[in-house]
Amino acid sequence: MTSEGGAAPILSVRDLKTHFFQDEGTVRAVDGASFDVPRRKTLGIVGESGCGKSVTARSILRIVERPGRIVGGSILLRRDAGNGQAGGVDLAGLDPAGYEMRQIRGGDIGLIFQEPMTSFSPVHTVGNQIIETIQLHQNVSVEAARLKATEMLHLVGIPKPERRLDEYAFQLSGGLRQRAMIAMALSCGPRILIADEPTTALDVTTQAQILDLLRHLQDREGMTIILITHNLGVVAEMCDEVVVMYLGRVVEQGPVDAIFHAPKHPYTKALLRSIPSIQATVRTELPTIAGSIPHPYNRPSGCPFHPRCPDFMPGTCDRSEPSLRPVDDNQGVSCFLYHPA
Amino acid sequence: MESSVRLLDVKGLRKFFPIRKGFLKREVGQVRAVDDVSFHVEKGETLSLVGESGCGKTTTARCILRAITPTSGQTLFRGQDGSVVDVASLPKSQLRPLRRQMQMIFQDPFSSLNPRRTLFDIVAEPLVANEVGTRQERVERVAELLRLVGLRPEYMRRYPHAFSGGQRQRIGIARALALNPSLIVADEPVSALDVSVQAQILNLMLRLQAQLDLTYLFVAHDLSVVKHVSDRVAVMYVGKIVEMTETQRLFTAPRHPYTEALLSAVPKPDPRLRAHRIVLEGEVADAANPPSGCYFHPRCRYAVDACRQETPRLEEIEPGHFVSCHRARELTLRGVGQ
Numbered sequence: 001m002t003s004e005g006g007a008a009p010i011l012s013v014r015d016l017k018t019h020f021f022q023d024e025g026t027v028r029a030v031d032g033a034s035f036d037v038p039r040r041k042t043l044g045i046v047g048e049s050g051c052g053k054s055v056t057a058r059s060i061l062r063i064v065e066r067p068g069r070i071v072g073g074s075i076l077l078r079r080d081a082g083n084g085q086a087g088g089v090d091l092a093g094l095d096p097a098g099y100e101m102r103q104i105r106g107g108d109i110g111l112i113f114q115e116p117m118t119s120f121s122p123v124h125t126v127g128n129q130i131i132e133t134i135q136l137h138q139n140v141s142v143e144a145a146r147l148k149a150t151e152m153l154h155l156v157g158i159p160k161p162e163r164r165l166d167e168y169a170f171q172l173s174g175g176l177r178q179r180a181m182i183a184m185a186l187s188c189g190p191r192i193l194i195a196d197e198p199t200t201a202l203d204v205t206t207q208a209q210i211l212d213l214l215r216h217l218q219d220r221e222g223m224t225i226i227l228i229t230h231n232l233g234v235v236a237e238m239c240d241e242v243v244v245m246y247l248g249r250v251v252e253q254g255p256v257d258a259i260f261h262a263p264k265h266p267y268t269k270a271l272l273r274s275i276p277s278i279q280a281t282v283r284t285e286l287p288t289i290a291g292s293i294p295h296p297y298n299r300p301s302g303c304p305f306h307p308r309c310p311d312f313m314p315g316t317c318d319r320s321e322p323s324l325r326p327v328d329d330n331q332g333v334s335c336f337l338y339h340p341a
Numbered sequence: 342m343e344s345s346v347r348l349l350d351v352k353g354l355r356k357f358f359p360i361r362k363g364f365l366k367r368e369v370g371q372v373r374a375v376d377d378v379s380f381h382v383e384k385g386e387t388l389s390l391v392g393e394s395g396c397g398k399t400t401t402a403r404c405i406l407r408a409i410t411p412t413s414g415q416t417l418f419r420g421q422d423g424s425v426v427d428v429a430s431l432p433k434s435q436l437r438p439l440r441r442q443m444q445m446i447f448q449d450p451f452s453s454l455n456p457r458r459t460l461f462d463i464v465a466e467p468l469v470a471n472e473v474g475t476r477q478e479r480v481e482r483v484a485e486l487l488r489l490v491g492l493r494p495e496y497m498r499r500y501p502h503a504f505s506g507g508q509r510q511r512i513g514i515a516r517a518l519a520l521n522p523s524l525i526v527a528d529e530p531v532s533a534l535d536v537s538v539q540a541q542i543l544n545l546m547l548r549l550q551a552q553l554d555l556t557y558l559f560v561a562h563d564l565s566v567v568k569h570v571s572d573r574v575a576v577m578y579v580g581k582i583v584e585m586t587e588t589q590r591l592f593t594a595p596r597h598p599y600t601e602a603l604l605s606a607v608p609k610p611d612p613r614l615r616a617h618r619i620v621l622e623g624e625v626a627d628a629a630n631p632p633s634g635c636y637f638h639p640r641c642r643y644a645v646d647a648c649r650q651e652t653p654r655l656e657e658i659e660p661g662h663f664v665s666c667h668r669a670r671e672l673t674l675r676g677v678g679q
């Protein structure tokens with residue numbers, strides 16, 4: 001369903017299930033998500049708050065916190081075995097605290113969060129934290145790591161990087177902090193960068209700077225980016241491929257142009273109609289999605305979107321769950337309108 | 342709209358915060374959070390204040406409501422009895438009757454509602470504080486308000502934790518409407534909400550405005566949201582209004598370079614419109630230590646020598662279109678298409 005030229009996706013997530021076991025009930029945060037991440041492209045993951053975007057990212061990196069854990073599915077990371085042969089590893093099967101996963105986390109896959117304050121320690125300088133990350137993954141001296149850290153800060157457009165190395169995260173502005181976090185995430189040359197709402201807390205002008213930076217770095221380093229956001233404008237500007245999630249499942253995946261101009265799933269269509277656009281006519285009401293997102297403890301039976309779906313087919317949509325299936329070579333959708341039950 | 346009546350007339354509003362340092366807390370400087378801001382809001386319209394974080398939007402709103410006392414300037418407010426008073430200089434003891442007529446909706450529906458009080462307590466609070474109605478009348482009024490904002494009156498006995506973000510924002514709106522205010526100041530009312538919920542709340546605000554003849558001062562940093570609700574927009578940069586005009590005109594034919602850059606930076610939800618964006622370099626100027634001349638000059642792609650020396654004044658370059666830029670009349674700037 002993805003990428004041209006038949007190149008294998010760099011990451012394939014299949015039927016991933018990550019649940020949180022609490023006294024009050026089980027939160028099925030990710031509940032059978034499947035998607036492919038095309039190599040050297042930007043994949044966007046969109047969906048409303050609570051649909052499982054961040055938990056998906058944390059599952060890939062194996063940093064899901066208790067009481068959550070992966071209860072099913074696979075996360076296949078394809079990487080060169082060094083001898084020109086492609087090798088693969090199922091991240092879902094690794095020990096989260098083991099050596100291999102620690103090498104992959106930060107080494108193969110970098111992560112940047114929405115709130116950079118939480119990923120920098122307040123008691124260590126920005127420089128020391130980047131140097132430590134580099135030394136964790138590469139066998140280099142402190143001096144070499146410091147040089148590399150300076151180079152990274154320079155690469156992400158931080159002025160006077162030597163001086164900034166010795167500052168603390170709280171001394172930096174929001175935009176600079178986000179850049180420093182990108183520098184840290186990229187310091188070990190990851191081939192995949194997961195950016196979870198990297199610009200949500202920023203002004204549009206700073207957001208534009210950071211998005212530009214990510215694009216530039218992708219061109220330069222040939223990175224694959226997984227961009228998690230609820231901002232469909234950011235997706236339209238940045239992504240090649242889009243995954244739409246609803247209640248822990250992927251309801252649609254396709255190339256960005258198809259998602260915006262030929263969406264198939266009723267949820268994707270409704271979501272697109274409901275966004276305020278700068279292109280819109282002044283003072284007009286927006287179409288809204290009927291109802292609200294169900295509480296995670298009581299997921300609807302059948303298709304998770306059926307209580308809100310304008311195309312709901314009684315007897316079908318509330319009986320069984322549709323699975324994600326191709327509608328053409330590039331686009332997949334999980335809806336009975338396209339596949340009989 | 343019938344012949345225009347100014348509900349609010351803000352003149353030369355300033356709010357400077359002292360910067361204090363050291364053991365003796367000596368004043369070492371000032372943050373010029375709001376610096377000579379003038380605008381008016383007509384009855385029944387929505388004026389939006391937009392601009393980057395720290396440009397003074399919230400401070401302006403708080404001065405108007407007299408939540409803080411401005412350093413100088415006037416905020417003339419037309420009361421429901423037709424008299425005009427300067428809220429900025431009114432003694433605190435005389436503020437109360439006016440406060441009923443101006444209400445605020447906050448950004449964060451989670452922290453702005455007391456978790457230990459029922460919906461009834463929360464929505465009826467302004468009625469109780471102002472000694473309006475008997476207990477039974479208050480119950481009826483709260484039921485009416487809840488229906489008005491799209492919540493079931495039966496919810497009255499519940500606590501806010503049982504409600505989603507969108508529902509909590511509706512509760513906040515119901516409370517703001519309790520005393521029949523004429524002016525609603527909404528500070529980022531939808532920025533903490535999800536897209537689909539955002540649309541519901543914006544629609545609700547539009548409907549209530551028509552139904553109750555409300556006037557909105559809307560504070561937001563999201564230009565797409567602003568476009569959906571505003572009649573006019575004022576763009577702020579480092580404590581000053583740099584451009585103000587009708588919404589349509591501001592979006593399609595901006596005349597200030599900062600407005601142009603802001604519009605260009607907004608991501609458009611259409612991959613076919615991936616245009617060449619104007620990326621503003623550098624950061625917002627420091628309100629404690631602003632640059633000389635035009636505050637925007639270090640980031641302005643059109644800056645000339647005069648911009649570094651002379652501070653531009655907000656001028657009406659076309660009827661109803663105010664711009665503060667030396668080159669406003671000669672530049673051709675890019676807006677967003679329909």
Ligand SMILES: Nc1ncnc2c1ncn2[C@@H]1O[C@H](COP(=O)(O)OP(=O)(O)OP(=O)(O)O)[C@@H](O)[C@H]1O
Pocket residue numbers: 020027028029030047048049050051052053054055056065066067068230296
């Ligand atoms: N530590 C946790 N314990 C219990 N439930 C959790 C935990 N973390 C996430 N969840 C639940 O898992 C679901 C998915 O959460 P997730 O953070 O992935 O959503 P999201 O799509 O990233 O939303 P947002 O756009 O708000 O960031 C939610 O219902 C959330 O409440």
Ligand SMILES: Nc1ncnc2c1ncn2[C@@H]1O[C@H](COP(=O)(O)OP(=O)(O)OP(=O)(O)O)[C@@H](O)[C@H]1O
Pocket residue numbers: 358359372373374392393394395396397398399400401562628
């Ligand atoms: N109580 C205060 N004491 C000192 N400085 C303040 C105070 N309140 C605000 N400021 C400063 O005044 C300036 C304007 O702040 P304000 O909160 O009005 O901005 P804003 O436009 O609402 O920003 P945002 O979009 O982040 O909400 C900022 O530089 C801020 O740091």
Ligand code: SF4
Pocket residue numbers: 265266267303304305306307309310311312313317322334335336337
């Ligand atoms: S399966 Fe049925 S309920 Fe679900 S999205 Fe498709 S039509 Fe709607």
Ligand code: SF4
Pocket residue numbers: 597598599635636637638639641642643644645648653665666667668669
């Ligand atoms: S006055 Fe000069 S620097 Fe300021 S916005 Fe106009 S052209 Fe730019």
Ligand SMILES: [Mg+2]
Pocket residue numbers: 053054055196
């Ligand atoms: Mg998240």
Ligand SMILES: [Mg+2]
Pocket residue numbers: 398399400528
């Ligand atoms: Mg504010």
